[in-house]
Amino acid sequence: AQSVTQLGSHVSVSEGALVLLRCNYSSSVPPYLFWYVQYPNQGLQLLLKYTTGATLVKGINGFEAEFKKSETSFHLTKPSAHMSDAAEYFCAVTTNSGNTPLVFGKGTRLSVIA
Amino acid sequence: GAGVSQSPSNKVTEKGKDVELRCDPISGHTALYWYRQSLGQGLEFLIYFQGNSAPDKSGLPSDRFSAERTGGSVSTLTIQRTQQEDSAVYLCASSLEWSSYNEQFFGPGTRLTVL
Numbered sequence: 647a648q649s650v651t652q653l654g655s656h657v658s659v660s661e662g663a664l665v666l667l668r669c670n671y672s673s674s675v676p677p678y679l680f681w682y683v684q685y686p687n688q689g690l691q692l693l694l695k696y697t698t699g700a701t702l703v704k705g706i707n708g709f710e711a712e713f714k715k716s717e718t719s720f721h722l723t724k725p726s727a728h729m730s731d732a733a734e735y736f737c738a739v740t741t742n743s744g745n746t747p748l749v750f751g752k753g754t755r756l757s758v759i760a
Numbered sequence: 761g762a763g764v765s766q767s768p769s770n771k772v773t774e775k776g777k778d779v780e781l782r783c784d785p786i787s788g789h790t791a792l793y794w795y796r797q798s799l800g801q802g803l804e805f806l807i808y809f810q811g812n813s814a815p816d817k818s819g820l821p822s823d824r825f826s827a828e829r830t831g832g833s834v835s836t837l838t839i840q841r842t843q844q845e846d847s848a849v850y851l852c853a854s855s856l857e858w859s860s861y862n863e864q865f866f867g868p869g870t871r872l873t874v875l
Contacts, residue, residue, distance in 0.1 A: 678861050689866030697861045752802035
């Protein structure tokens, strides 16, 4: 079975500062990894995903994440935070073996301080 | 085109009543998913449909929960004899087809409050 751990339920950064949201996964087979963002009163929107190939994945809104198999991590970063980045971020894992649903972490709420 | 829509957006009900939550997926999407989002608990996978078929119902929390999908489109999640612990946001998502790497497009959710 797969699982996801997001370190820090709430992260606060200053506008213009680096954003780092941590995600560690557990999977017995090669994982597919996703980051979703949820703005208030909205559904989830895909930021980026890793399936195979290049381990550094670039997504929308300037976000990127790096798959590190040795560390079982898929941390989300953005060089410079913007006020509009304030939202809830979810890391999710699945696999390419059979009918495996997405397993989500508990989410990290990002606050951006002016 | 239109995204995934859900109705109602908010539902307040009394303990013991039945509720129906509706999901309209993106046109042409064959796969449909239901999740439950509780405060501080992330998203809990409930059930998915490939076409009108739900191959795995083991994610449903209890036998009070059921879901159906007709015509390969609209889906209804029904909760019978609601309990206070059912209070949560119920999210629906759809994807072009069932596949682990296909992007799931989410609706805005239905916030259910059981008094």
